[in-house]
Every structure is written in C-alpha cells, then in structure tokens.
Amino acid sequence: MFISNAYAQGITGGGTESSLMTFLPLLLMFAVLYFIMIRPQMKRQKEHRNMLAAMAKGDEVITGGGLVGKVSKVGEAYVGVEIAEGVEITVQKASVTTILPKGTIKSL
Structure with missing residues (x-):
C-alpha cells in the first residue's frame, strides 16, 4: 500500500x-x-x-609526586633522593619525571 x-x-x-x-x-x-x-x-x-x-648521583630531580631533591643513590629500580639535609627517601626510578639543571636547588 x-x-x-x-x-x-x-x-x-x-x-x-x-x-x-x-x-x-x-x-x-x-x-x-x-x-x-x-x-x-x-x-x-x-x-x-x-x-x-x-641519571647519576648528584642530579637534581622532580618526582611524580612533586618532591624536589638531589639523587644520592642510583639502583636498577630505585633511586635515593635527598629532599632535605639528612632526609633521604627511596622512590621508584620510573617516578622521576624531570632532571633539573645543576644549581636549581639552593637550600640543600
């Protein structure tokens, strides 16, 4: 139809x-x-x-969580980062997002 x-x-x-x-x-x-x-x-x-x-010891880095510090130890999977005088934390190497130019951190 x-x-x-x-x-x-x-x-x-x-x-x-x-x-x-x-x-x-x-x-x-x-x-x-x-x-x-x-x-x-x-x-x-x-x-x-x-x-x-x-990345080597002495480099200044920013982690994925926003922490800024100097690399004190470098391992296969982990990195020791000194965030203050005498305060060192261990983070996964992959969580480091940026390596800063030398002299960026002056207070450490």
Whole structure:
C-alpha cells in the first residue's frame, strides 16, 4: 500500500574499487591517529627512558609526586633522593619525571 518494494542493486564491474573506497576512510583515520597520538607518545617514552638511564648521583630531580631533591643513590629500580639535609627517601626510578639543571636547588 504505502510502502514500496526495495530491490537489490546489481553488481557492476567496479567491485574491487568500491571495496577499496569503503576501507579508505578507516585507513586514513588510523594514519591520522598514528601521527597525532601514537608516534609522539612513543617519542616521549624513549626520551624518558634515556633520561633515566643517564641519571647519576648528584642530579637534581622532580618526582611524580612533586618532591624536589638531589639523587644520592642510583639502583636498577630505585633511586635515593635527598629532599632535605639528612632526609633521604627511596622512590621508584620510573617516578622521576624531570632532571633539573645543576644549581636549581639552593637550600640543600
């Protein structure tokens, strides 16, 4: 009555081209995602790993919790950080976020 019949469209010669065109937006979105999000994050992780490998005794650091101090001991997984005269804490090496320039901390 009010609804007309729907018929499937016949297949024409451009079958492979149409399947490529259906995946093209998906491929473009993945490429944009890679260059906007994944690649910069991998670069930051590599820089952080290199910074932790180069950390040495006497470096001034900021931890993930916001503590500022001088490195007194460096181990495989943990770092001793002197936050005040005679006060030393042990933190995970990965929690060190920044190595400060020498002379930034003057009160220690």
